[in-house]
Amino acid sequence: MAPILSVRDLDKTYDGGFQALKSVSLDIQEGEVFALLGPNGAGKTTLISLICGLVRPSSGSILVGGHDALKDYRAARQLIGLVPQEMPTAPFEKVGDTVAFTRGLFGLRPDSNLVEKILKDLTLWDKRDNQIMALSGGMKRRLLVAKALAHEPKILFLDEPTAGVDVELRHDMWRIVDSLKERGVTIILTTHYIEEAEEMADRVGVINGGEIILVEDKSELMRKLGRKVLTLSLVEPLPAVPDALSGYNLELEDDGSSLTYTYDTQAERTGITALLTDLSTAGVRFHDLQTDQSSLEDIFVDLVKRS
Incomplete structure (x- = not known):
């Protein structure tokens, strides 16, 4: 079966000569939970930004669901949901409205039932009429997840989704990941909380210095290297x-x-x-x-x- 995401020989060199990624190649299978681990500055966020179309690569190719992420970027991005570490949002916008609006950005018809389900799953339904500025930090993180799910993506990127949040949200996130996996959504997770990878991931990739140094089935990795x-x-x-x-x-x-x-x-x-x-x-x-x-x-x- 062809991978839902395929990266080949991906390089990224920023102005000034800093090479953030060095010939990265990676295949992600549909429906799996893949944990990408690495220290600060290893290249995790750069890799995600390239795949999601936020940054252009210096060289290499990216296929998302068979679509070239550079040439057929609309179709590729339609398949991707991104939960970034931080996202600027309109402080006076209401929670329910911003989730519905995000769905519309992808050219999809309004679906109030879907928006309601997403907000209820993330314990945001009671906050649907609140302005974003009134939310706590943990609730704002939940809102980022809701916005990423609004257009029903096939691939969901979670970039440090529980950094600095409470234990309750962390466990809620694990539950949400399990639910999405059951529906066939492919999830790519970056985290500093390695117990999250141990809890949720099917496979683990380790990146350091802009290079992938290992990709392995989690249980096999622990058997071989433990x-x-x-x-x-x-x-x-x-x-x-x-x-x-x-x-x-x-x-x-x-x-x-x-x-x-x-x-x-x-x-x-x-x-x-x-x-x-x-x-x-x-x-x-x-x-x-x-x-x-x-x-x-x-x-x-x-x-x-x-x-």
Whole structure:
């Protein structure tokens, strides 16, 4: 199946010579939730701006639903909804009116039932007659999402959608993403809250220095790059790690009361089985064990450091 979004060899160099993107290629499949992670200045917002037509690329191509985003930009943009980090809005405009007006900007007929549903889903229905200036920061963020959904896009970009908002809105956003995914909407998320990517994403891409350094299925990424730590509480303290166990990545606590074993998740079965056998042979007994697994955030930080 052809991807709903395809980026090829995308470059962006701004006036002054700063190269924000370097030959970025990326395919996004219809209906997936894709998390784009990267530190500040990595190129996330530049990439989104290029795809959404807010900035022109220096070179490369962008296909949205089979439409060339540069040559057939009207058809391409019709498929895209964007929730930016910030958006200037008319402060005296009413909430319901601005959502309906946004739908009209795409040449679509008025649909009061759809506008009502969007506002209710985002807990904005009771605010529909309020002026935008009267909304709290969290409500304004919800309004940005409502405006992005007004023309029923096939692809929704969420650029740091929950930065600086309360926990309630963050969980509401997760619920909304789940609902949109069930309807087949493709969602591309940038976030500094990596637990959001861990909660919602199907695939993860990492960008740094304007280059995509990794694209991987989330669960496969955590399986391949994740690390686990097994902590063994010993029956009797040890003065040192026995020579027979020197082949393992073991660390002994200062008081000798516990051993920690760090291992790749790929080596989980064989590594632990062999360790437990060798512990028994060496006469090392334990009364308790505990495992901890690296999170997506740990993996992300490690990848960025390496790049």
